[in-house]
Amino acid sequence: xxxxxxxxxxxxxxxxxxxxxxxxxxxxxxxxxxxxxxxxxxxxxxxxxxxxxxxxxxxxxxxxxxxxxxxxxxxxxxxxxxxxxxxxxxxxxxxxxxxxxxxxxxxxxxxxxxxxxxxxxxxxxxxxxxxxxxxxxxxxxxxxxxxxxxxxxxxxxxxxxxxxxxxxxxxxxxxxxxxxxxxxxxxxxxxxxxxxxxxxxxxxxxxxxxxxxxxxxxxxxxxxxxxx
Amino acid sequence: xxxxxxxxxxxxxxxxxxxxxxxxxxxxxxxxxxxxxxxxxxxxxxxxxxxxxxxxxxxxxxxxxxxxxxxxxxxxxxxxxxxxxxxxxxxxxxxxxxxxxxxxxxxxxxxxxxxxxxxxxxxxxxxxxxxxxxxxxxxxxxxxxxxxxxxxxxxxxxxxxxxxxxxxxxxxxxxxxxxxxxxxxxxxxxxxxxxxxxxxxxxxxxxxxxx
Numbered sequence: 001x002x003x004x005x006x007x008x009x010x011x012x013x014x015x016x017x018x019x020x021x022x023x024x025x026x027x028x029x030x031x032x033x034x035x036x037x038x039x040x041x042x043x044x045x046x047x048x049x050x051x052x053x054x055x056x057x058x059x060x061x062x063x064x065x066x067x068x069x070x071x072x073x074x075x076x077x078x079x080x081x082x083x084x085x086x087x088x089x090x091x092x093x094x095x096x097x098x099x100x101x102x103x104x105x106x107x108x109x110x111x112x113x114x115x116x117x118x119x120x121x122x123x124x125x126x127x128x129x130x131x132x133x134x135x136x137x138x139x140x141x142x143x144x145x146x147x148x149x150x151x152x153x154x155x156x157x158x159x160x161x162x163x164x165x166x167x168x169x170x171x172x173x174x175x176x177x178x179x180x181x182x183x184x185x186x187x188x189x190x191x192x193x194x195x196x197x198x199x200x201x202x203x204x205x206x207x208x209x210x211x212x213x214x215x216x217x218x219x220x221x222x223x224x225x226x227x228x
Numbered sequence: 229x230x231x232x233x234x235x236x237x238x239x240x241x242x243x244x245x246x247x248x249x250x251x252x253x254x255x256x257x258x259x260x261x262x263x264x265x266x267x268x269x270x271x272x273x274x275x276x277x278x279x280x281x282x283x284x285x286x287x288x289x290x291x292x293x294x295x296x297x298x299x300x301x302x303x304x305x306x307x308x309x310x311x312x313x314x315x316x317x318x319x320x321x322x323x324x325x326x327x328x329x330x331x332x333x334x335x336x337x338x339x340x341x342x343x344x345x346x347x348x349x350x351x352x353x354x355x356x357x358x359x360x361x362x363x364x365x366x367x368x369x370x371x372x373x374x375x376x377x378x379x380x381x382x383x384x385x386x387x388x389x390x391x392x393x394x395x396x397x398x399x400x401x402x403x404x405x406x407x408x409x410x411x412x413x414x415x416x417x418x419x420x421x422x423x424x425x426x427x428x429x430x431x432x433x434x435x436x437x438x439x
Contacts, residue, residue, distance in 0.1 A: 007297070070372040071416030073379040075390060076409035079397045083405060161287035168383070169397070178293055182384065187296075187303060194294040198286050205285035209278075 007195075010188035021176055023196065030173040030200070033163050037098030038106075038155050045103050046148070049110025053144070054136055062111045069104040074162040077101070082169050090169050101162055102155040109151015113144025145215040153208040160201050174200065231403035239392075243411055246388035250378040251419070253310050254371055257317025262363065264318065265325035266351070273326060280319035288312065288380045304385035313374055313381075320370040321363075328362025329355060361434065364427035368420050375416040379408070389415075 010016060017023050052058045077100065081093040117140065125139045141148075164175035177193025180186070232239060268276055286294075291312045295301055301308040332355060340354040382390030389408050396404030428435065 004297075067369075067372065067420075070369065071376055071413050071420070073376040073390070073393075073409065073412045075379055075393050076405065076412065079393050079405045080402075080409055083397065083400070083402050157285045161289075164287045164289050165380070165383075168394070175289065178289060179383070182293070182303070190293045190303070191297040194290040194297075197290040198294060201285045201287055201290075202282045205282060209281070 006188050007191055010192050021172065026172050026174050026176050027196075027200070029171070030160070030163050033094065033098065033166065033173060034156070034159050037095050038102045038152065038159055040095070041099045041102035041155065042106055042152070045106035046110055049107040050114060050136060050141060053111040053114025054132070054140060056115070059111065059115065062107055065104050066108045074101055074158065075165050078162060078165060078169065087170070090171060094166060094169065094171060098159050098162060101158050105154035105158065106151045109148050109154070110144065113147025114140045116147065117143055143219065146212050146219070149208060149212040149215055153205060153212065156204050156208055157201065160204065164197055229403070231401060232407045239407060239411060242387060242389045242391055243415060245386070246375070246378060246412070247415065249306065249310060249381060249386060249388050250313065250375045253313035253317055254367070254374055257314045257321060257370065258363070258367055260314070261318045261321035261325045265322055265329060268326070277323055277326075280322050283315060284319040288316070288377045289383055291315070292381065292384050306386060309378070309381040309384065309386055313378060316377065317370045317374055320373065321366045324366030325363060328359040328366070331362065332358050357431070360427060360430050364423055368423050371419045371423060372416045375419060376412055379412055
């Protein structure tokens with residue numbers, strides 16, 4: 001069985017918290033790669049997903065992209081892009097790979113959220129004289145919010161997991177301790193890094209889950225209030 | 229392309245290991261997810277669903293190396309990876325399996341009970357066959373992600389198709405990395421199609437009713 005005492009000693013050792021490969025720096029790198037790529041993916045995927053959901057055209061492409069993306073190994077995608085762009089451009093290559101990984105779930109979330117609305121809802125909004133853009137801004141997007149947040153939840157899991165592999169191509173992030181520890185047979189470092197990654201990903205997932213629930217409750221409360 | 233032809237034997241061997249490492253967890257996870265979905269009392273469902281959702285959020289490489297510390301398996305090796313993948317299949321399939329059983333028409337279950345079928349007979353002859361479309365849909369999603377996720381096991385020393393990524397990257401052979409990507413994509417699609425065909429073969433009534 002693994003010796004947990006030496007794990008705590010590794011975590012308590014101040015030299016693991018300092019410098020280029022110290023835990024705070026690795027965490028910052030991990031988060032900045034994750035947030036930047038999810039942000040870029042959202043800027044592209046949200047407008048497209050909303051437009052496809054609104055118009056109903058091109059929905060099969062979204063579904064196809066969603067299921068095809070599950071079958072593509074993220075590690076292979078990462079390596080292929082780094083090799084195509086060259087190792088000097090690896091930060092760009094990683095960002096591109098991560099954007100490509102975050103894109104399908106955010107797109108599907110926005111598309112599916114708007115598609116799932118009862119058809120009489122947009123019809124009623126149009127009958128009230130709403131224009132297309134008012135319909136999107138005031139009706140479809142607010143009602144699709146839980147699904148949109150759900151898309152971000154999957155994107156977070158996928159991207160944060162792929163960043164764990166970044167040390168394989170010479171970048172940092174919390175996966176560094178796993179890769180280096182496996183090579184050096186320093187299993188304290190491996191397990192400590194894995195634990196921190198688990199805490200980070202599960203915490204992020206739960207936070208997005210809370211946001212998703214808040215959105216759902218907000219919708220339920222507002223419709224309930226009007227009925228009274 | 230030349231690289232793939234020159235190394236066809238290696239690719240075949242890695243593909244077989246890849247299928248072994250991903251299909252056994254898929255089958256095992258399927259059975260366990262169905263069992264768990266069936267025996268969990270309704271009040272516990274939300275709790276188990278969110279616990280499994282949290283497990284699903286764990287990056288696979290982190291789980292591959294955290295498991296040995298928790299259950300004492302070897303850091304490098306097959307067992308560890310296959311247990312981790314089984315856990316992912318269970319957490320990915322639990323919700324859809326639960327849904328497949330709870331959405332069965334209650335009248336059908338009542339009718340089977342009225343005919344005098346025992347609980348296990350009802351499960352094997354009525355509930356399970358009727359839940360197959362929902363279960364297969366869940367299994368197809370789990371299969372695609374398990375097959376692509378299994379490639380990460382190469383980092384902890386499993387020689388499956390993920391090995392082509394690590395080896396090709398280290399030796400700067402683009403075709404090798406690309407061959408790995410393509411091979412994994414192809415077997416994921418092949419397994420997906422097989423599951424779809426299996427679902428159709430197991431539910432002949434669903435086709436007959438449509439005609």
